[in-house]
Amino acid sequence: MGACPWVATKPAGGLSGRVLNSSRTTDLATGMCPGWHSRDVSDLEDLRHRMRAFTNERDWEQFHDPKSLLLAIVGEVGELSELFQWLPATDASDLAQEDPLKSRVAEEMSDVLLYLVRLADVLGIDLHAAAVAKIEAAGERFAADEVRGTAPAKH
């Protein structure tokens, strides 16, 4: 189990803060660092720790090579797509906002996200930072005042 990169502490001044403390390790049962609360980490970081703990507890790291994880993502995208496959496009939006379809969509979207987070962990990719960089690049590429209301052209 990996070391906890951030551990909440109270420095001498009395104000709470964060310090780097590599001597603390994550809890095997939860994958979380001691004293680690969801407010201290991003949601993606929390999912990464949970998926790592889930995998470690089952000795499934051996199956989580990038190719296998990528195919798992594709499979889950297929399961998500299947939910919409034969719905009339005009009804799909409304149906997906109500149960039972909404719950099923949430489950399959979660499967996609969890495998994606796991793949990023295995590859050592900071998924949040990479996604933020992509959004910022898209913002520069598609200036709102130039493209508002028009479909983005394929490049």
Ligand SMILES: [Mg+2]
């Ligand atoms: Mg699924």
